[in-house]
Amino acid sequence: MSRLKNYRELCLGGNIEKGGSADEFKTGDWRTLKPVYHPENCIQCLFCWAYCPDSAVVLKDGQVTGFDLDHCKGCGICAHECPGKKKVKAITMEEEVR
Amino acid sequence: MSKLVSAQTGNEAMAYAMKQVNPDVVAAYPITPATEIVQIFAQYVADGDVKTEFVAVESEHSAMSACIGSAAAGARTMTGTSSQGLALMYEMCYIAAGLRLPIVMADVNRALSAPINIHCDHSDTMGMRDAGWIHLFSENAQEAYDNMIQAVRIAEHADVQLPTLVTTDGFIISHGMENVEHLADERVQKFIGEYQPQYSILNVGKPITVGALNLQDYYFEHRRALADAQAAALPVIKQIGEEFGKESGRAYGLVEGYQLDDAEYAVVALGSTCGTAKVVIDSLRAKGEKAGLLKIRSFRPFPKDEVVQALKKVKFAAVLDRSDTLGGYGGPVFTEVRSALYGEASKPPVAGFIYGLGGREIDMEMIEELFRLMKSGEVKPDSVQYLGVRE
Ligand code: SF4
Numbered sequence: 001m002s003r004l005k006n007y008r009e010l011c012l013g014g015n016i017e018k019g020g021s022a023d024e025f026k027t028g029d030w031r032t033l034k035p036v037y038h039p040e041n042c043i044q045c046l047f048c049w050a051y052c053p054d055s056a057v058v059l060k061d062g063q064v065t066g067f068d069l070d071h072c073k074g075c076g077i078c079a080h081e082c083p084g085k086k087k088v089k090a091i092t093m094e095e096e097v098r
Numbered sequence: 099m100s101k102l103v104s105a106q107t108g109n110e111a112m113a114y115a116m117k118q119v120n121p122d123v124v125a126a127y128p129i130t131p132a133t134e135i136v137q138i139f140a141q142y143v144a145d146g147d148v149k150t151e152f153v154a155v156e157s158e159h160s161a162m163s164a165c166i167g168s169a170a171a172g173a174r175t176m177t178g179t180s181s182q183g184l185a186l187m188y189e190m191c192y193i194a195a196g197l198r199l200p201i202v203m204a205d206v207n208r209a210l211s212a213p214i215n216i217h218c219d220h221s222d223t224m225g226m227r228d229a230g231w232i233h234l235f236s237e238n239a240q241e242a243y244d245n246m247i248q249a250v251r252i253a254e255h256a257d258v259q260l261p262t263l264v265t266t267d268g269f270i271i272s273h274g275m276e277n278v279e280h281l282a283d284e285r286v287q288k289f290i291g292e293y294q295p296q297y298s299i300l301n302v303g304k305p306i307t308v309g310a311l312n313l314q315d316y317y318f319e320h321r322r323a324l325a326d327a328q329a330a331a332l333p334v335i336k337q338i339g340e341e342f343g344k345e346s347g348r349a350y351g352l353v354e355g356y357q358l359d360d361a362e363y364a365v366v367a368l369g370s371t372c373g374t375a376k377v378v379i380d381s382l383r384a385k386g387e388k389a390g391l392l393k394i395r396s397f398r399p400f401p402k403d404e405v406v407q408a409l410k411k412v413k414f415a416a417v418l419d420r421s422d423t424l425g426g427y428g429g430p431v432f433t434e435v436r437s438a439l440y441g442e443a444s445k446p447p448v449a450g451f452i453y454g455l456g457g458r459e460i461d462m463e464m465i466e467e468l469f470r471l472m473k474s475g476e477v478k479p480d481s482v483q484y485l486g487v488r489e
């Protein structure tokens with residue numbers, strides 16, 4: 001691990017001189033429940049993607065493919081919002097097993 | 099050049115200073131007795147006298163939040179508030195300082211509830227004395243005007259980059275009309291210069307993260323840097339006060355001594371009470387009494403060395419506090435002054451007096467009585483007492 005900076009070496013006000021740095025801070029280990037994706041019930045409405053507070057729903061070519069479990073904190077909002085197909089959810093919350 | 103003088107209340111003088119500063123953004127919510135500052139300023143905006151984006155928000159918490167966003171975007175940002183309004187801002191005020199955003203605030207000092215009261219004491223700003231802001235106290239409307247202009251330079255100075263508040267005493271200064279001398283608009287603009295923010299969240303060419311999480315590894319270092327910035331502000335406040343003197347004929351320091359060089363007895367105070375004390379000192383001096391005043395202009399950063407130097411030779415000093423620490427030993431000014439003097443080999447005895455809460459009058463007789471008590475030896479060194487309360 002690199003040497004930690006002293007207080008004189010820091011950026012003003014705790015700024016970080018790049019954007020999107022939250023990506024490097026893994027918050028996934030806070031989770032007790034994890035979202036599980038069932039593609040057969042998915043209508044690709046993208047509600048889950050829009051509602052996720054942690055940008056943890058992963059899209060590929062505009063289609064949901066799963067979750068970024070390094071950042072998903074298991075809040076369950078995606079599962080709650082998911083309409084699914086014929087009232088069968090495409091996302092269910094399951095106990096995290098570590 | 100002829101002098102530009104007009105009769106203004108403290109609020110008018112502060113609003114006028116803001117007009118001449120012409121900040122990029124003002125976000126504010128009205129509260130007695132500071133309402134006029136933003137009301138008058140809003141009129142300047144409506145009349146097109148300033149180019150400022152005025153953000154009318156739904157609370158002071160939002161006002162400070164908007165100021166933080168604006169300052170993080172690199173805009174020169176100002177606000178005004180008082181009392182409960184400032185208390186509602188506290189949470190965000192700590193963040194403004196921690197993010198090193200040079201917001202300038204006009205605060206009209208007013209008591210905090212309960213009981214509800216709209217008059218002057220210093221409890222509101224003292225409630226955020228450790229928030230990382232610079233605190234400049236004003237003795238009168240003229241100083242309020244002068245301090246607002248200097249505050250912009252101080253806050254934005256490369257060595258400082260801290261939010262700065264300028265106070266006036268509620269109603270006593272805010273609503274009292276005096277002659278106030280102004281600088282011409284262009285001289286104010288020249289004095290403050292163009293703001294060159296080090297960072298801006300709107301600069302897409304240089305993206306930054308603002309407000310990142312700091313845990314056990316880095317939080318302490320950032321707070322240490324904040325303490326350093328406060329210390330760095332001491333010479334900056336002095337230098338800008340001197341520069342302002344060259345510009346206006348009214349120079350400022352961190353403290354002001356009045357008849358202090360050969361004084362035997364001194365009072366130490368903040369704000370408008372200093373004006374009252376000066377009149378008392380003049381009359382005592384006319385009777386041959388060696389009375390003096392130490393006015394503290396910069397309460398944060400606290401100018402320890404200047405205070406020690408100024409009080410070194412007096413026989414006794416009475417420290418006046420217009421707020422209480424409730425459970426601490428003496429008011430905030432007393433604890434600072436006493437702590438500053440503690441390590442000195444030769445130091446005067448000091449006593450603390452808490453006075454004027456909720457706008458309770460402090461008159462000339464009361465200050466004269468303090469000098470009499472110090473001289474007669476009736477005040478016990480290190481004692482703390484309440485002045486002007488029915489006991
Ligand atoms: S559980 Fe919460 S954090 Fe995880 S993907 Fe769903 S909405 Fe996002």
Ligand code: SF4
Nearest residue numbers: 042043045046048082
């Ligand atoms: S909310 Fe449910 S149905 Fe809609 S895209 Fe997400 S997983 Fe598919």
